Each structure stands twice: as C-alpha cells, then as structure tokens.
Amino acid sequence: AQSVAQPEDQVNVAEGNPLTVKCTYSVSGNPYLFWYVQYPNRGLQFLLKYITGDNLVKGSYGFEAEFNKSQTSFHLKKPSALVSDSALYFCAVRDKTNDYKLSFGAGTTVTVRA
Amino acid sequence: AAGVIQSPRHLIKEKRETATLKCYPIPRHDTVYWYQQGPGQDPQFLISFYEKMQSDKGSIPDRFSAQQFSDYHSELNMSSLELGDSALYFCASSPIGSGLSTDTQYFGPGTRLTVL
Numbered sequence: 001a002q003s004v005a006q007p008e009d010q011v012n013v014a015e016g017n018p019l020t021v022k023c024t025y026s027v028s029g030n031p032y033l034f035w036y037v038q039y040p041n042r043g044l045q046f047l048l049k050y051i052t053g054d055n056l057v058k059g060s061y062g063f064e065a066e067f068n069k070s071q072t073s074f075h076l077k078k079p080s081a082l083v084s085d086s087a088l089y090f091c092a093v094r095d096k097t098n099d100y101k102l103s104f105g106a107g108t109t110v111t112v113r114a
Numbered sequence: 115a116a117g118v119i120q121s122p123r124h125l126i127k128e129k130r131e132t133a134t135l136k137c138y139p140i141p142r143h144d145t146v147y148w149y150q151q152g153p154g155q156d157p158q159f160l161i162s163f164y165e166k167m168q169s170d171k172g173s174i175p176d177r178f179s180a181q182q183f184s185d186y187h188s189e190l191n192m193s194s195l196e197l198g199d200s201a202l203y204f205c206a207s208s209p210i211g212s213g214l215s216t217d218t219q220y221f222g223p224g225t226r227l228t229v230l
Contacts, residue, residue, distance in 0.1 A: 034218070042223060100164070
C-alpha cells in the first residue's frame with residue numbers, strides 16, 4: 001500500500017522567511033510524488049512532481065521540493081514566503097504499479113503573517 | 115488555458131434524494147478521476163476512467179455509480195443520499211500519454227454537495 005504523511009497540521013512563518021512543508025512517503029516501489037495547494041473554496045492546484053532524475057524539483061510560484069530516498073521524504077520549500085502563500089498544502093503519491101489514483105496526506109495549513 | 119469544468123458548483127439535496135455531478139476534462143485528456151473531500155479531510159479517491167472504461171475503484175459506495183462518455187466527460191450519480199455524503203467532490207483529468215502513472219492530475223474547482 002502507498003501512503004504519505006504530513007507530520008505538521010499547521011506551519012506559521014513570517015513573510016520573507018523560508019517556508020518548509022514536510023512530507024514522508026511509504027511505497028513498495030519507486031514513488032511518484034506530487035504537491036498540490038488548495039485555497040479556500042477552490043480546487044487543488046498542481047505545484048510540482050517528482051518522477052525520476054534530479055532530486056531537486058522546481059515548480060510553480062517559486063516552490064521547490066527535494067526528494068530524499070534515504071529519508072523517504074519529499075519536503076516542499078520556498079526560500080521567501082509571501083502572505084499569498086497562505087493555503088492548505090497536500091502531498092500525494094502514486095507508486096509505479098498500474099495504480100492510477102493519488103493517495104493524499106492529511107494536509108498542512110500554511111499561514112504566512114505580514 | 116482550459117481547465118477542468120465541474121457542474122454544478124453547489125448542490126443541496128435532501129436525504130434519500132439523488133444527485134448527478136458532471137465533469138468536463140481538459141481538452142485531449144482521456145482519463146478522469148473522482149475524489150471526495152469531507153470537511154477538514156484530505157481527498158479520497160472514488161473511481162477513475164481511462165478511454166471510457168473504468169480503470170480503478172476506490173472507496174466508492176454501492177449507491178454511487180459513474181461513467182465516462184464518448185466525449186470524455188464523466189458523470190457521478192449518487193442515489194439514496196445520506197447526511198455523510200455532504201462533501202466537496204473533485205474531478206481531475208490527466209493527459210493522453212504512455213506513462214499513465216506519471217501523468218499529472220489536474221483538478222476542477224469541485225462540487226460542494228450538502229445533504230440536509
């Protein structure tokens with residue numbers, strides 16, 4: 001079975017400071033990892049994904065994520081957070097088998113204060 | 115850029131009624147997924163279709179059924195609605211490609227279903 005865990009329900013940072021949202025995964029094979037962001041009353045917006053190759057993945061809105069196989073982690077990062085980054089962030093995983101669905105973490109609410 | 119379209123955006127039903135949710139994928143996307151997100155919860159996979167055939171099935175109640183049509187749009191039919199069915203229902207689509215498991219799923223804005 002595949003799963004991801006987001007250990008923090010909430011992350012609070014000041015604007016301009018670095019932002020990190022943590023995610024660890026558990027899959028039987030090679031993971032395909034995704035980050036999505038959800039603004040209030042909106043759908044899920046795709047930020048970035050890791051499939052293979054470079055462990056540092058760059059995505060939308062200045063976000064990046066680092067795949068770490070030894071620590072089974074895929075943390076989302078942004079060097080300088082903006083107030084507009086305040087939202088709910090979901091990590092998701094698919095494994096390499098013929099399994100199309102995404103399994104989501106519980107989500108992390110990010111609040112960036114001015 | 116075109117996005118996934120879902121209708122209606124909001125739906126209010128009474129218990130034991132039926133509801134039909136519609137999803138129109140991004141053009142040239144042939145795979146559709148349905149997810150249910152309860153209040154304060156993460157999205158849970160319900161069912162998916164690839165080239166109009168059911169490709170995977172998750173925790174979808176027997177009271178729910180879905181299909182994908184020749185134009186690739188999909189409908190989720192929900193019968194004998196219960197209070198616990200109140201949730202945000204997302205549709206996502208992914209593009210035609212050889213690496214299905216690597217394709218990105220693009221989500222629609224969701225349909226908020228309230229069962230009274």
